[in-house]
Amino acid sequence: MARYFTTKNISLDILRRHIERIVTLTDEEFSLISSHFTAQQFQKKQFVFRPQERVPFVYFILSGLTVLVHLDDNGQEHILSFAMEDWWETDLGAFLHQRHATMGLYCLEDTAMLKLSLDGYNTICSRVPKMERFFLAKANGGHIASQQRILSFQMVDAKLRYQWFLERYPFLVQRISKTVLASYLGVSRETLSRLSRSR
Amino acid sequence: MARYFTTKNISLDILRRHIERIVTLTDEEFSLISSHFTAQQFQKKQFVFRPQERVPFVYFILSGLTVLVHLDDNGQEHILSFAMEDWWETDLGAFLHQRHATMGLYCLEDTAMLKLSLDGYNTICSRVPKMERFFLAKANGGHIASQQRILSFQMVDAKLRYQWFLERYPFLVQRISKTVLASYLGVSRETLSRLSRSR
DNA sequence: TTCAAATAGTGACAAATGTCACAAGCCTCC
DNA sequence: GGAGGCTTGTGACATTTGTCACTATTTGAA
Numbered sequence: 001m002a003r004y005f006t007t008k009n010i011s012l013d014i015l016r017r018h019i020e021r022i023v024t025l026t027d028e029e030f031s032l033i034s035s036h037f038t039a040q041q042f043q044k045k046q047f048v049f050r051p052q053e054r055v056p057f058v059y060f061i062l063s064g065l066t067v068l069v070h071l072d073d074n075g076q077e078h079i080l081s082f083a084m085e086d087w088w089e090t091d092l093g094a095f096l097h098q099r100h101a102t103m104g105l106y107c108l109e110d111t112a113m114l115k116l117s118l119d120g121y122n123t124i125c126s127r128v129p130k131m132e133r134f135f136l137a138k139a140n141g142g143h144i145a146s147q148q149r150i151l152s153f154q155m156v157d158a159k160l161r162y163q164w165f166l167e168r169y170p171f172l173v174q175r176i177s178k179t180v181l182a183s184y185l186g187v188s189r190e191t192l193s194r195l196s197r198s199r
Numbered sequence: 200m201a202r203y204f205t206t207k208n209i210s211l212d213i214l215r216r217h218i219e220r221i222v223t224l225t226d227e228e229f230s231l232i233s234s235h236f237t238a239q240q241f242q243k244k245q246f247v248f249r250p251q252e253r254v255p256f257v258y259f260i261l262s263g264l265t266v267l268v269h270l271d272d273n274g275q276e277h278i279l280s281f282a283m284e285d286w287w288e289t290d291l292g293a294f295l296h297q298r299h300a301t302m303g304l305y306c307l308e309d310t311a312m313l314k315l316s317l318d319g320y321n322t323i324c325s326r327v328p329k330m331e332r333f334f335l336a337k338a339n340g341g342h343i344a345s346q347q348r349i350l351s352f353q354m355v356d357a358k359l360r361y362q363w364f365l366e367r368y369p370f371l372v373q374r375i376s377k378t379v380l381a382s383y384l385g386v387s388r389e390t391l392s393r394l395s396r397s398r
Numbered sequence: 399t400t401c402a403a404a405t406a407g408t409g410a411c412a413a414a415t416g417t418c419a420c421a422a423g424c425c426t427c428c
Numbered sequence: 429g430g431a432g433g434c435t436t437g438t439g440a441c442a443t444t445t446g447t448c449a450c451t452a453t454t455t456g457a458a
Contacts, residue, residue: 139338146345153352186353
């Protein structure tokens with residue numbers, strides 16, 4: 001039991017440091033905020049949520065590695081984004097509008113998260129208004145990152161996208177399979193295999 | 200002069216209705232908000248801002264049609280998004296972080312806008328905190344739209360992207376050239392030409 | 399350890415797309 | 429009305445990428 005509380009407190013420390021990079025908080029404010037988060041663990045190859053399910057939470061990742069995955073009509077998987085330590089992830093549309101998920105959140109590694117419900121999210125925003133600024137900063141950051149990724153699809157061929165990925169996320173390349181990387185880059189596994197050979 | 204004020208007031212009515220779809224405002228709140236906006240007109244083929252320039256404003260479009268364009272090292276243009284009546288547009292990264300633009304905002308038609316500076320944006324957010332919720336809603340909407348577009352690049356070939364565009368934006372198809380559409384879809388002009396022929 | 403499943407590499411071929419070149423049609427401005 | 433510019437369509441060909449089939453290697457679980 002002691003171990004449990006220790007772990008939980010460490011998690012909350014990580015969360016607080018993360019938030020305070022954007023807005024500063026009093027102890028009271030943070031204790032109100034943190035009361036809405038719940039810790040949860042997932043194992044490698046587990047889904048946090050699947051397509052078609054409800055998505056009651058947004059997840060703050062403490063450790064591990066997940067992918068946000070879309071399955072198309074042919075059963076093919078497409079990876080929208082990776083999320084790891086210190087990142088927030090969810091199916092944003094499904095979470096905010098309380099709809100069924102169009103994507104799934106899948107763990108590539110054992111992953112520890114703090115989850116926050118929409119109610120908790122709204123309560124936090126109304127009780128600690130500056131948290132709206134925090135979430136706004138995160139949303140803007142996500143939007144900017146998505147635009148960069150759109151550009152990478154329009155501008156450059158698969159080979160250059162691969163090289164960019166190597167430069168930008170060298171630490172990730174170690175942790176994921178080529179199949180997963182191919183799905184993120186939007187090319188077939190075979191094509192990626194040839195790209196990594198020819199340069 | 201009378202004409203000018205009339206036009207301006209109509210513009211502000213549009214803005215108010217737009218905001219009040221998300222949050223309700225008192226007259227005092229709206230007058231504080233609107234005092235930070237300035238009307239500006241652009242002609243067809245004009246740049247609102249170019250790559251490498253500063254982007255001091257976010258723009259709310261009253262009428263007309265613009266594209267957010269990126270120029271790559273080969274001088275090729277790639278269209279990130281269209282923006283028309285009732286949409287917000289800017290180079291978000293450049294605006295928020297006061298950096299040089301990586302994209303340009305170009306008018307495909309004569310366009311009327313209301314512009315808002317970062318100072319004005321921050322003032323509005325601190326004086327009328329619920330506006331932070333409004334901007335958060337817009338940012339989230341933009342993020343969700345960008346993710347959809349990433350999926351469209353990963354999932355489907357150019358032909359299907361073209362058909363989706365036809366279904367989703369039939370009104371836009373009337374207003375833009377095939378060359379511009381090709382750049383948005385991420386294919387060459389010639390390929391698009393062949394797609395529209397074969398169905 | 400051993401066997402099955404997952405992962406990765408590769409060759410052959412087909413399909414999709416880009417690039418280059420050219421011509422036809424349309425619009426605008428003088 | 430004509431000249432020039434912009435847009436569009438199209439053919440020929442090269443390149444890229446996907447798909448399929450097969451094999452080798454690694455991983456994981458019994």
